[in-house]
Amino acid sequence: MSSLLINEVFESIQGEGSFTGVPSIFVRLQGCPVGCSWCDTKHTWDVLPDNVRTADLVMLENEETAHYFDASEKALFELFAAQGYRAKHIVITGGEPCMFDLQTLTSMAIAQGFSIQIETSGTFEIKCASEAWVTLSPKVNMKGGYEVLSSAIERANEIKHPVAMQKHVDELNHIIARRKTSPPPLVYLQPISMQTRATEFAVKTCIENNWRLSLQTHKFIGVE
Numbered sequence: 228m229s230s231l232l233i234n235e236v237f238e239s240i241q242g243e244g245s246f247t248g249v250p251s252i253f254v255r256l257q258g259c260p261v262g263c264s265w266c267d268t269k270h271t272w273d274v275l276p277d278n279v280r281t282a283d284l285v286m287l288e289n290e291e292t293a294h295y296f297d298a299s300e301k302a303l304f305e306l307f308a309a310q311g312y313r314a315k316h317i318v319i320t321g322g323e324p325c326m327f328d329l330q331t332l333t334s335m336a337i338a339q340g341f342s343i344q345i346e347t348s349g350t351f352e353i354k355c356a357s358e359a360w361v362t363l364s365p366k367v368n369m370k371g372g373y374e375v376l377s378s379a380i381e382r383a384n385e386i387k388h389p390v391a392m393q394k395h396v397d398e399l400n401h402i403i404a405r406r407k408t409s410p411p412p413l414v415y416l417q418p419i420s421m422q423t424r425a426t427e428f429a430v431k432t433c434i435e436n437n438w439r440l441s442l443q444t445h446k447f448i449g450v451e
């Protein structure tokens with residue numbers, strides 16, 4: 228067992244990528260040094276000791292905060308049961324979840340009959356069960372100066388690339404070209420912050436390249 232720092236746990240519908248529409252338990256881990264200027268979870272970046280709370284308190288909060296709690300993998304599955312969650316798919320996100328060793332969490336999930344997915348920037352080594360689905364959302368030239376690891380490019384089941392302009396597509400093409408493993412990953416373009424121009428650009432580029440479009444569908448319907 229290890230110690231996970233958890234910003235929030237909730238049940239919703241996966242809004243992005245190839246599992247869009249799947250009822251899911253979301254586990255958002257605390258901490259990320261990558262520094263994407265357009266990140267929609269900036270409250271997860273810092274791990275400040277003053278922001279530690281109990282699991283009970285964090286579960287009662289219904290706004291985005293930088294508060295987090297510490298839990299073992301076993302305690303986390305007990306929390307799912309106590310909450311009465313019915314989803315059989317787990318999404319580990321953050322923050323940057325791969326700052327944690329996710330081997331135990333993902334293996335326990337598989338052993339208990341869940342499917343499990345990791346949302347990652349690929350800037351830290353991905354430690355997880357072979358059955359876990361890895362969604363790689365590469366981050367190039369961000370403030371934190373982190374590189375996308377080659378091991379992450381090989382491990383990805385899907386690449387979900389945030390885009391607003393041609394530069395982002397050029398970066399994506401470089402990343403796809405680095406991949407040696409077959410089959411090739413599924414490729415999704417996700418318009419940054421659902422901006423109209425970014426969305427139009429993503430649609431056009433998906434059609435030109437036979438890639439898929441990922442919209443942050445949960446935001447359209449106002450769910451978490």
Ligand SMILES: C[S@@+](CC[C@H](N)C(=O)[O-])C[C@H]1O[C@@H](n2cnc3c(N)ncnc32)[C@H](O)[C@@H]1O
Nearest residue numbers: 265266267268321322323346347348364419420
């Ligand atoms: C908040 S991140 C957390 C997981 C991990 N740090 C990562 O970046 O993949 C989850 C997903 O949201 C995407 N994302 C974050 N902010 C976004 C924004 N403003 N518009 C579109 N996608 C965004 C990320 O690229 C990633 O695919």
Ligand SMILES: Nc1nc2[nH]cc(C(=O)O)c2c(=O)[nH]1
Nearest residue numbers: 239240241242243320445451
């Ligand atoms: N519904 C819903 N789907 C999501 N897919 C990826 C998310 C994330 O923040 O990583 C997310 C999220 O925050 N909510």
Ligand code: SF4
Nearest residue numbers: 259261262263266348
């Ligand atoms: S890597 Fe993910 S969590 Fe970190 S700043 Fe970028 S989008 Fe946000």
Ligand SMILES: [Mg+2]
Nearest residue numbers: 267268443451
């Ligand atoms: Mg989100």
